[in-house]
Amino acid sequence: MMWKNVFSAVSIEEVLHILAEKKEKGRIVAGATDLILEIERGVRHGIETLVDISRIPQQDHIFLDEDGWIHLGPLVMHNHCVASKMIVEMGLPLAQAAWEVGSPQIRNRGTIAGNLITASPANDTITPLMALGARLTIQSLRGSRILPLEAFYQGVRRVDLQPDEMVVDIAFPALKPNQRGMFIKYALRRAQAISLVNVAVVLTFDGDVITKSSITLGAVAPTIIHAMEAEEYLQGKFLSPEVIQGAAQLAMQAARPISDVRASAEYRRRMVGVITRRALAALAAHAEKEGFPQRPVLLWGGEKYPQGYLNKSILHEAGVPIETTINGKFYSIQGGHQKSLLRLIREDIGLVGSKEGCAEGECGACTVFLDGAAVMSCMVPATRAHGAQIVTVEGLAKDGSLHPVQQAFVQEGAVQCGYCTPGFLMSAAKLLEERPTPSQEEIRQAMTGNLCRCTGYYKIIQAVEDAAQLVQKGG
Structure with missing residues (x-):
């Protein structure tokens, strides 16, 4: 089907060894919400081995170090950021962007690192992380390197990541008491929509005077860009209505959008001005948190995401069964390692209640519980079922x-x-x-x-x- 085998790892060291061996034929998968679609659509070619890192312990951590930097592990998902009080208080633009991604089921699988690596200029979390001054730690058997997020991007869907490398940490300076920020997304629907335009703003104040500003724009250029003239214009000024309008006008001029089936270039450019003005006005009124839920719905079923671990790594290939528990019943399935979880459930188990409506993670007809969390089973490799507890509508x-x-x-x-x-x-x-x-x-x-x-x-x-x-x- 789409790949030959799947290696489910239990340590970063194992992952790096597999990547060093497979090179371009290996590909890390965590949430898989982007990768499965990319493989099906032919965006990613020649991938033979998926390296599943979703079962590695302690890689979904979010912590603040002694230097005031917030760190995200490679398995931090969008809903982790939404649920993190630390991110909401000291990295609000990232929490707002994560909340805008997909749906609860997608946010329960999609990782921040995966979103960054996919490198679409319309991806939501790149914009705030760039505004926040994020950096990546990238590791291979050859060593590790730290790269500013801005330097990571080389063009549309092109990043500075070698086939044997893995992003092992995302970090950004926590917002200080004199700093505030906001992210706004504009799209054609209220949910499950790709950004037409998105904007992140981070401001540093001395009293009411802006001493530093960072304004980043998404979906209006081949990569996420800074509105540098607007940033410079704001320094030393108060957020008066006139200043807000001037900064919004300069941000609009920085945009270099294209026309496509969703919007014209001119419409996108104008919307950059509109939502930049909205963000600055909200920051002026200290209203940047309005609209962000105090208790977001996560579809975890509890306070902590129920990540299921493996006792040992396993290479799923022909002849290696997937052993799983579905609706309380144990199953051992041969030959399902090249499928999605949905097709395994329907074709190999015979539980046809879960439906395939879109095969793109948008309709939700395939929703199941995977180790306690609601996910879109069409976007999950079948091998993730190994050693897992799954509930379908029949259960x-x-x-x-x-x-x-x-x-x-x-x-x-x-x-x-x-x-x-x-x-x-x-x-x-x-x-x-x-x-x-x-x-x-x-x-x-x-x-x-x-x-x-x-x-x-x-x-x-x-x-x-x-x-x-x-x-x-x-x-």
Whole structure:
């Protein structure tokens, strides 16, 4: 299919040895939310071995060092940043950008490092990290090197990373009390949308006077760029309406967008000015946190992401079974190592409740629980199931009784054609595990990864509210 074998590693040292051996034929996979699509679309050629690092312990750390730098390990996912009080307090633009990425299911797999390496100029987390002055630590068997994030990019989807190298750390200076920042994304939909334009602003103040500014623009040039004239213009000034307008105008002039099917170059350029002005106005009003949820919906089911570890590394190739537990039943599957988790579940196990609606991680019909967290199974290599606990929609009912969410969907008439329903049920069930009495806004947050082409979502939202009441009553 898409690759020949998968090596699931349990240490960084193992990864570096495999990369040194395989070179261009090996490729690290963590969340796989970008890589699987790139391989299917022919963007990445000649990859024979996926090196799965998602089971390596202690690589999802976020910590503050004694020099005031915040460090992210290579397995820090977008939802880790969203949930981190440290990131929200001392790196808010990154938390805001991570919250804008995909859906809860995608944020539960996609890593910050993977987003940086994909190197699309529309990627959301590059812009704030560049504004924050981030640097990368890159390692191979030949040694390690530290590279400013700006120097990492060489063009559209081109980065300074050799085939035998791995990004092992992302770091940026924590915002000090006299520094504040904000990220704004403009897209065609409220969720699950690629940026038309995004802007990150980080300002340093002496009282009300700006002493330093960093303004970065995404999706308006081959790489993320600084609006240098706007940065220089702001120094020594107050954030008055006139100054905000002037800086926004200069930021707009820095943009070098293209026209495509989503927007014209002129529209993108104008929107750079609009959202730069919005960001500066919010910072002037100390309102940069407005709109960011105090308790984001994560679809983890608990306070900590339930990462599943392996006891030892394994090379999955022909003849090596995938041994997993699905809905409480043990399975040993031969020959599934070249598939996605969704196809393994449907074709090899015969559980066809999970659906393939888009095969791009956008519709949510394939949502399952992987070691306790909701994920899009079409974007997960099947070998990640080895040694894991998986729950599909068939596993929601217990002892012959429907889950409260299933009961409510039937009673409320929230099912029409039914194709998307398994994904909605899974997202709703995990939400109620995480938030037994969710607000309507939290229900909407949980459902941003699930698309329905038949309804206006009203009955679905009502069904989740009814299910919450059933759970409270012990139904």
